[in-house]
Amino acid sequence: MSKPFAWAHSSLGQWSEAIQDCVQQLSPVRSAANLGFVYVTDLYANRLTEMLAQLREQTGIAEWVGSVGIGVCATGHEYLDESAVVVMLGEFPADSFRVFAPVTAADQVASALDGFMVHGKPAHYALVHGDARNPEIPELVRLVAAGMATGFATGGISSSRFQSLQVADEVVYGGLSGVMFTDAVTVMTRLSQGVTPIGPRHTVTANHENILISLDGRPALDVLYEDIGEILARDLSRAAGYIFVALSIPGSDSRDYLVRNLIGADTAERLVAISEIVPPLAEVLFCRRDAGAAQTDMLNMLQDLQASLPAAPRGAVYYSCLGRGESLFGAKSAELELIQQVLGDVPLVGFFANGEISHDRMYGYTGVLTLFI
Secondary structure: OOOOEEEEEOOOOOOHHHHHHHHHHHOOOOOOEEEEEEEOOOOHHHHHHHHHHHHHHHHHOOOOOOEEEEEEEEEEEEEEEEOOOOEEEEEEOOOOOOEEEEEHHHHHHHHHHHHHHEEOOOOOEEEEEEOOOOOOHHHHHHHHHHHHHEEEEEEOOOOOOOOOOOOEOOOOOEEEEEEEEEOOOOOOEEEEEEOOOOOOOEEEEEEEEOOOEEEOHHHHHHHHHHHHHHHHHHHHHHOOOOOOEEEEEEOOOOEEEEEEEEEEOHHHHHHHOOOOOOOOOOOOEEOOOOOHHHHHHHHHHHHHHHHHHHOOOOEEEEEEEOOOOOHHOOOOOHHHHHHHHHHOOOOOEEEEEEEEEEEOOOOOOOEEEEEEE
16 A cells, blocks of 8 residues: 655744754655655745755755745645745656646747656646746646646646745746656546536626626626525625626536636626626526535535545645635635545645636636545
């Protein structure tokens, strides 16, 4: 039976003390560990280079991936708005992974990722981190995922009030970086939306860019009012932060959709504006977002994942939206405790992202969990 990965987390005030604390928790470092994952809160962003150097020196592990986030997470615990670092040491078969530096433009993807090959074998799956300041990130995600044998990538967009940095063997920024794995590494991944549909799917029968004009041949605002009910319809401002619109993904079931904000309504013209360009003949659902909906969806996702596991997970990486965590689940670390409750003490690290990546696209308000089996 394969051993679980080693992991550690610390919120000691000084960066060097936090790293030393993690190293002590990891000691002794297993000689077979050959890839490190590190996530730090943005309060440590300006010392990330020194932190990485100290981790490399004291663990002997040369290859690392990770990111900066406003919050980071570990097994059963989240750190938000405080200095913290989380570390995990993975043990993978020789030549089964390849760390890649940031790719910044779509026409560079295939060459930068060595034709999507990992030491002469096809890449199977990619774990990635992106810089939101690069407008090509959604297309870069699509292209990287398309180059994987499974068509799958998971990851997150760095979140920071200071420096949006990633780790790809060194401290980097500006594009999409990460690590590709061959099929010698077994992964399982699932996504939790954190919202619940409150009505049926509606076909967009008229729109202009991000303006919904008609749904199912009826004024869009009338359909919204009907779905959300009389009380919220009386005052749309009360629905802000609670009611969202979800764009269905063609060919998927109702659990897979892109959640976007409602940003305005025209009561005279009966129009609804959302924070996304709407393609012709798209389908939309109106959704509610609250702690109950988030917990229910998360629990369903975890139970489905657990029922599908072929073996005990060795480690996990979790990317959660900045809008989740305590602000959505109602208590500090409740989101991470729910994962721990269902899956047990699986070594887990990750961060709170400015956008989550699953399959070949970017999401919002989601939690993306990837398990190494």
